[in-house]
Amino acid sequence: MAAPMELFCWAGGWGLPSVDPDCLAVLTYARFTGAPLRVHKVTNPWRSPSGCLPALKTKEEGVLSQMHQIITHLRKQQYNADSDLSARQGADTLAFVSLLEEKLLPVLIHTFWVDTKNYVEHTRKWYTEAIPFPLNFFLPNRMHKQHLERLQLIWGESCLEDEEELEKEMYREAQECLTLLSQRLGDQKFFFGDSPASLDAFVFSHLGPLLKAKLPNGKLQQHLKSLQNLCDFCSSILSLYFPWDGGDAPSSAPKTSASEGTESEEEPYKRRKQILSVLVGLAAMIGYAFLSGIVSIQRGPPGAAGPRPIALEEEEEEEEEDHGLSQPRGPSCFSLSRRLIASMAHLWAPSVPPYLLRKSSQDQRVGDLSDNLFMLASISFSRQPEAWFAVAVLHAEPCSELAMVMLRAFPTR
Numbered sequence: 252m253a254a255p256m257e258l259f260c261w262a263g264g265w266g267l268p269s270v271d272p273d274c275l276a277v278l279t280y281a282r283f284t285g286a287p288l289r290v291h292k293v294t295n296p297w298r299s300p301s302g303c304l305p306a307l308k309t310k311e312e313g314v315l316s317q318m319h320q321i322i323t324h325l326r327k328q329q330y331n332a333d334s335d336l337s338a339r340q341g342a343d344t345l346a347f348v349s350l351l352e353e354k355l356l357p358v359l360i361h362t363f364w365v366d367t368k369n370y371v372e373h374t375r376k377w378y379t380e381a382i383p384f385p386l387n388f389f390l391p392n393r394m395h396k397q398h399l400e401r402l403q404l405i406w407g408e409s410c411l412e413d414e415e416e417l418e419k420e421m422y423r424e425a426q427e428c429l430t431l432l433s434q435r436l437g438d439q440k441f442f443f444g445d446s447p448a449s450l451d452a453f454v455f456s457h458l459g460p461l462l463k464a465k466l467p468n469g470k471l472q473q474h475l476k477s478l479q480n481l482c483d484f485c486s487s488i489l490s491l492y493f494p495w496d497g498g499d500a501p502s503s504a505p506k507t508s509a510s511e512g513t514e515s516e517e518e519p520y521k522r523r524k525q526i527l528s529v530l531v532g533l534a535a536m537i538g539y540a541f542l543s544g545i546v547s548i549q550r551g552p553p554g555a556a557g558p559r560p561i562a563l564e565e566e567e568e569e570e571e572e573d574h575g576l577s578q579p580r581g582p583s584c585f586s587l588s589r590r591l592i593a594s595m596a597h598l599w600a601p602s603v604p605p606y607l608l609r610k611s612s613q614d615q616r617v618g619d620l621s622d623n624l625f626m627l628a629s630i631s632f633s634r635q636p637e638a639w640f641a642v643a644v645l646h647a648e649p650c651s652e653l654a655m656v657m658l659r660a661f662p663t664r
Contacts, residue, residue, distance in 0.1 A: 255287040256286070256287070258291065259300070261305075354424045375395070378391040429458075440487065
C-alpha cells in the first residue's frame with residue numbers, strides 16, 4: 252500500500268478544523284472526496300516543507316504550496332468532487348469561485364487583518380497564543396504585513412486615494428455576494444443537490460471563519476447571520492464531515508485514524524524547557540557583557556575617587572580607529588558566519604526547514620547571515636541553549652573576539 256500524502260495546515264480554532272481559509276478549503280475538499288491524507292495541524296509555518304501553509308507533500312510532484320495546485324493534484328489522483336457535474340454546473344462553479352475571490356476574499360482579509368479592532372483583539376491575539384515562543388513575537392506581524400500587501404495587489408493603487416469610500420463599496424459588494432450565494436443555494440443541502448462539490452468546499456472555507464469567529468467589529472458577519480440557509484449550510488458541513496474536528500476535540504470523541512495522523516505540538520514539560528532556556532540565555536548574555544567589558548565593576552580603596560578606569564580603553568579604541576586598525580567586517584568574518592550556519596544545520600538538522608538553509612546559502616552580507624542564524628536558533632530554542640548564546644553573540648557583534656572563538660569552537664560538517 253502506497254504511503255498517504257501529507258498535508259501541512261494551520262491548526263483549528265473558533266470551532267473550525269482550521270482557521271485559515273486556504274487550509275480549510277483543502278481539508279474540506281479532501282473530506283468530500285475521501286482522499287487519504289496524513290494531516291499535520293501545526294501552528295508554526297516553518298514546520299512545513301515549503302515554509303508556508305497549506306502544503307501537500309507528494310511522491311509524484313514534490314511539495315505543492317498553493318491551494319488550487321493541491322486540489323488539482325487530488326483530482327489527478329482520481330479524487331474529484333466534480334466528476335458528476337454537468338458542463339453547465341462546471342461553468343457555474345468557475346463563475347462563483349471567481350466571484351468569491353473578487354468580491355468576498357478582499358473583505359475577509361480586511362475584516363481579520365486590516366480592521367484595527369478585529370486584528371488587535373481577535374486575530375493577532377489568537378496567533379500570538381497559538382504560535383510557539385519565541386516565534387510568536389514576529390510571525391503575526393509578518394503575516395499582517397503579507398496580508399496588507401496582498402490586499403493592495405487586489406485593490407491596486409486606488410486603495411491609497413480614498414480608502415474610506417473604497418471600504419464602503421467593498422463591503423456593499425460583499426453583502427451582495429452573500430445574498431447571491433444564499434439565493435443560489437435556496438433550500439438545497441449543497442449547491443448542486445444532495446452531494447457536495449468543490450464549490451461547496453470553497454464557499455464553506457470563506458464563510459466558516461466569518462461565521463464562527465467572535466469578532467468585535469462584525470459588520471459583514473451580521474449580514475451573514477441574517478441569511479439562515481448559509482448558516483445552516485456551514486453547520487451541516489461541520490457536523491457531517493468534521494464532527495469532532497472543530498478546534499478542540501471533545502473528550503468523548505474517538506481518536507483520529509492513522510490515515511489522518513493529526514500531529515500535536517504539545518510536548519511534556521515544554522513550558523519548563525522554555526523557561527530554563529530563557530534563564531540560560533539571560534545568564535549567558537550577562538556573562539558576555541562582563542567578558543566583553545560592556546559592563547564592569549570597579550573596586551578601589553574607600554574614599555579614593557580616581558579618574559574613570561575606562562578612559563584608557565576609550566583612548567585605545569579611538570587610536571585604533573584613527574590608524575585604521577579596527578577590525579573590518581570582511582571576508583574572514585563572512586566565511587566564519589557561513590561556517591556557523593553549517594554547524595547549525597548539522598546540530599539542528601531534524602528541525603530546520605530546508606528552504607531556510609537554502610536562503611542562508613544565498614545571502615551576501617554578514618548581517619543577513621546573522622539574521623538567519625537568529626531564526627535558526629529560534630526554531631530550536633529549547634533544544635540547544637548553548638548554541639542560542641553563540642548565535643546571540645554573533646547577531647550582536649559578528650566580528651568580535653568572543654564571536655570568533657565560539658565560531659571556531661563549533662563542530663563543522
